[in-house]
Amino acid sequence: MTQTNHYNIAVVGATGAVGQKMLETLEDRKFPINELKLLSSSRSAGTKMIFKGTEYTLEEATPESFENIDIALFSAGGSISQKLAPEAVKRGALVIDNTSAYRMDEKVPLVVPEVNEADIKDHNGIIANPNCSTIQMVAALEPIRQKLGLSRVIVSTYQAVSGAGNEAADELRQQSQSFLNGEELEANIMPVGGDEKHYPIAFNALPQIDKFQENGYTFEEMKMINETKKIMHSPSLQVAATCVRLPIFTSHAESVYVEVDQAGVTVDQLKTLIGEAEGVLLEDDPTTQTYPTPLSAAGKRDVFVGRIRKDLDQENGFHLWVVSDNLLKGAAWNSVQIAERVIANQWL
Template sequence: MGYTVAIVGATGAVGTQMIKMLEESTLPIDQVRYLSSSRSAGKVLAFKEQEVTVELTTEDSFEGVDIALFSAGGSTSAKFAPYAVKAGAVVVDNTSHFRQHPDVPLVVPEVNAHALENHNGIVSCPNCSTIQMMVALEPIRQKWGLSRIIVSTYQAVSGAGQSAINETQDQLKQVLNDGINPKDVTANILPSGGDKKHYPIAFNALPQIDVFTDNDYTYEEMKMTKETKKIMEDDNIAVSATCVRIPVLSAHSESVYIETKEVAPIAAVKEAIVAFPGAVLEDDPSQQIYPQAVNAVGSRDTFVGRIRKDLDQENGIHMWVVSDNLLKGAAWNSVQIAETLHEKGLVCPTTALKFELN
C-alpha cells in the first residue's frame, strides 16, 4: 500500500523538480496532490503521464495526506504545515521557517539521518548551500574532526526562484541583443526581493543574498553558520560565510577552507570523499578536472575537487564544491528525506501537536 503525497508550491522552480524526483523515487506512492496559491490553482500538471489538477492550499487540504513536501515560502509553511501535521501528515519543509526550531530535525540524509527519529511531524530541509557543504565535509569530520570552516559561495540565480531566472535571462538579452550597458538594465528582484535596492546580475557578481542582519552578515550567511552547527551537532565549530550571487542559472559553487582537529593527509581525504554516499570526487589538476556548475546540473550528487593543503596552516585544507541547488540543494534532499522516513518506518501520525495553528 502506497502513500498519498502532497507538494505545496508544485508549480514553482523547486516544486517542479520535486515532481520529477517523486516520479523517479523508490517511495511507494498511490496518489499525488499538487497544491499552490490562487495564482496557480487550476493548472494541470503531469505525474507519470497522468494529469493532476493543481488545488488551492487551504487548512483542509491535507486530509488523507501521508507526506507533505513544502516549498512555497516560509509564510506558507508557517501557516499550513501545522494543519498538515494535525491531519496526520509528516511535513518535509524546504523553507527556512522551521530550521532552527528545537523540535524540528534539520536533515541531510547522508549526514544525520538519525535525527529523523526525533521528529514531531515536521522535518526541515537545510539551505541549499549548507546541504552541499555538509555532504563534502562530513566524511572529513568523521575521520579527522573539524574546528573551523570558512566558505565563499558562488550561487546560481535559480536559488531566488523562477522570477530571478527570468530576470537574468531578460537582462542578458538586453545587453547582448540590444546593446544596453549592464549597469542600466532593468532590475526588480536581485539581490533580494525584500530589500530596498535592486541591482543587475547580468555580467555582475552581487555579494548579497537575502537581507542584512544587525551584524552585517546576510541571513543567507547566518543560515549557513547556524545550520552547520545544528546538523553536525557541534556549537564549537567556527563557521563563517560570504554568499555571492553570480549570473549562472543553476548549480551553486563554493570555495571552502577548513581546519581539521587532526592533520588529514590529502590522499586520505580524497579516499574518504570517494567512499561517502552522495559525494563525487572530481580532482585531477594535471588533466584540468574539477567540479563545474554546467556539469552538475541535473545530478543528485555533490561534486568535490581542487582539494589541497593550505600553504601555511598544517591542518588547513581548501576545496571546491558544486551541486545542483534545485536538486540536492532542495527537491532531491526533500524527497530523499521522505524515502528515509519510509525506510525507517517513521511516516506515521504524531502523538501530540507541538506547532501552533494560525
C-alpha cells in the same frame, strides 16, 4: 494509505522552481505514490501540471487540503509553511519543509540524510530541509569531520539564481539578452525580491543573498553558519560564510577552507574520504584539468568535490571546491531523500 506501502503525497508550491524539481524527482525515483495532490497559493490554483503522463490541476492549499495526506512536501515560502505545516501535522501528515520557517526550531530535525539521518526519528511531524548552500557543504565535510575532526570552516559561495526562484532565472535571461543587445539592464528582482534595492545580475556578482541581519551578515550567511552547526551537532564548530549571487542558472559552487583536528593529514587521505562518502563524488585531477563546475553538476543528484589542496601555511588547513545542483541535492532531492528514509526506516 489506500495501497499497501504506497503513500498519499501533497506537494505545496508545485509550480515553483523547487516544486517542479520535486515532481521530477518523485517520478525519477519511482516514489511509491498512491494519490498525489498538487497545492499552491490561490494565485496559481487552477494551473495544470503533468506527472507521469497524467494531468493534475493545482488546488489552493488550505488546512483541509491535508486530510488523508501521509507526506506533505512544502516549498512555497516560509509564511505558507508557518501557516499550513501545523495544520497538516494536526491532520496526521508528515511535513518535510523546504523553507527556513522551522530549521532552527529545537523540536524540528534539520536533516541531510548522509549526515544526520538518525535525527529524522525524533520528528514531531515536521522535518526541515536545510538551505541549499548548507546541504552541499555539510555533505562534503561530514566524512572529514567524522574521521579527522573539524574545527573551522570559512566558505565563500558562488550561487545560482534559480535558488531565488523562476522569476530570478527569468530576470537573468532577460538581462543577459539586453546586455548582448547593448540595451540598458532592468533590475526588479535580484538580489532579493522583497528588498528595497535591485541590482542587475547579468554579467555581475551580488554579495547579498537574502536580507541583511543586524550583525552585518546576510540571512543566507547566517543560515549557513547556524544550520551547519545544528546538522553536524557541532555547536562549537567555527563557521564563517560570504554568500554571493552570480549569473549562473543552476548549481551552487563553494570555495571552502577547513581546519581539521588531526595532525599530519594528507591531501590523498582527504581525497579517499571524499571519494568513499555517500552521495559525494570526487572530481579532482589538476593534471587533466578535472574539477566540477556548475554546468557539469546541473541535473545530477550528487555533490561534487574538487581542487582539494593543503594550505601552504596551516599544517591542518585544506581548501576544497564543492559543487551541486541547488534545486536537486540543495532542495528537491534532499526532501524526497528524507521521505525515502522515513519510509525505509518506518519513521512515519
